[in-house]
Amino acid sequence: MTARAAILSRLKAGVFRQPVATQAAADVPYPLPTDNLRAQFIERLSETHAEVRSCDAESMPQAVVDWMTDIGAQQQWVSQTSALGQQLWKRKPKDAVWVDPQAPMDQDRAQVFHDIGLAVTSSHSALFETGTIALIPDQHEPRTMSLVPPIHLVVVHLSSVVGRFEEWIRRYPACAEHTNVLMITGPSKTADIQQTLAYGAHGPKRLLVMVVE
């Protein structure tokens, strides 16, 4: 008998107690705030230790490029094929060093891990409750972009903000068709050394969020 058959047959021979259904199990609705969503969402983001700026849709590409210039990273990852990336490339400052991430893990990884100072990506949506940003990486913005460089700048549209995780999954059941879905809340962190919180454990040390109204 294979391991699979043996395990399943033992499980089928057992009976696990059925849960007793009660009223308490229902979800409590969580509506988005109706007044000043922007300010409140920015506050939630800041609580996660993200750095936030905001702009309107029209000024967005330039506002992102300006922020990148302010940071002044040596080499920056900007996708040449994503909708956001194309808008940005049109405004690339002459002396800035921008590179398309290509296939990041199939090239010289040492360079990817050490030389890229910042990456810019778009986002899929966001969760108001926890100040979380949902990313669905694809061939235009591979997942390494939001993971390896020490600074991640992400653009979030206010119209994509959902109340909380439970509603998000109801609204986007098709997310399961993507290879990888990421919910990101603040920069990478750890409290593994004597419960002292430190940022930039393995992922980005800084998370910059551009909120677009």
Place this chain on the structure above:
Amino acid sequence: MTEATPIRILDNPREPSFRPAMDYLIDKRAQQFPDSDDFERLRVQSKQLKQAALSNLPALLEQAEAAMVANGIQVHWAETIEEAQATIHQIMLDTQATTMVKGKSMVSEEIYLNHHLEAHGLRAVETDMGEFIVQLAGETPSHIIMPAIHKSKEDIAALFQAHLDVPYTLDVDELIAIGREQLRTEFEQAGIGLSGVNFIAADTGTLCLVENEGNGRLSTTAPDVHVAITGIEKVVAHLADVPKLIRVLTRSATGQPITTYVNWIHGPRKPEERDGPRAVHLVLLDNGRSQLYQKERQQESLQCIRCGACMNHCPVYTRIGGHAYNTTYPGPIGKILSPHLTSLPDTPDHPKASTLCGACHTVCPVGIPITDLLLDHRAQATLPRREQWIWRFWSMFNRHPRVYRMSLGLMLRLYPLLPKWLGGWTRHRAAPALSHQSLGQKMAARPKKGVQSGAAS
């Protein structure tokens, strides 16, 4: 599971107190559940979700497997730790990788994976900061969420200095930066990555991982091959159940409303994608779980989502630390789980080493009645003959007041004749002094008080 392993309390008297660390975690959790009614509602909900999944476990496992296979994930089943070791070893040989980068996985500890791979000339590198520290020190995790909680900043500084050839520093940011640099070179080279899994959604075949550091994401993104390993009890029915369980998991574990990363994996990279592993494997481990599933009461321990809250709140764990248990899973959950996991040493004393204070049960986000299960373990245990006789006498004395009083009086009078040497107890302490009067005598000698003043005191 050969010989009985007692709880080792005084093995390392230098191990610092866990109190401050536990207070920190207790406090952070409490802030996340300010309203006890709300906690109760969430707890009932999570418990029901886990119980509903478990009551349908074989069908859900089959459904999950079909969904994962359709997504391109290769599913392996392992009845024993040897099978799991061999499966992962073989995948590593097929990949021709010599180093494995590991995200945090308690199940990989349960199967002694690092040890097995090292015995075959392969390297396994822990990349979670806490696990990395523990591995450098040649130890095992003392807590399932905070593996290096028993180490002080000074310990870690000295450890890094000795092993990594870096200057001694007590700056935590610098220490983390050292770990980050060190492990980046591993991620650059590793051909295979391993991770645990927090939840598997049967309807979509999703592997869900939660973490704060990003090493879990790196281990499942940078290498060409990703191997996930988990116990068969981790399956839930719907992807929509996962956010509800994460809600209580991260709040109970580290007092966070959500971890930095929630990572959903649905398969290897598609042809058009530019990164991600080219192959994804999942190893489903049994190791005694299916036998546990057949046990009417004890089966409830399979509901556990490994948040660690029961450890943080346990007065015994806080006092003795995780290593004292000598099992992969320490603390209250370890006491009810370890006896069923066949790879772990026999620990007949563990269920007795509890005050039954119930703190674990009170905080458990999936409502496992840990104290009841401990009592059940005690009831099932066969006591040594001598202990059986002692309890039989004890029960006889307590059922016969006259015999009780007579022998107590005798005891008090003969007490000076008792030996001053009482085995292990007197090696470190003086023998306890008995009172010259029994409690009954003292009570009788007290002036009678009115009910009123008694109630007011």
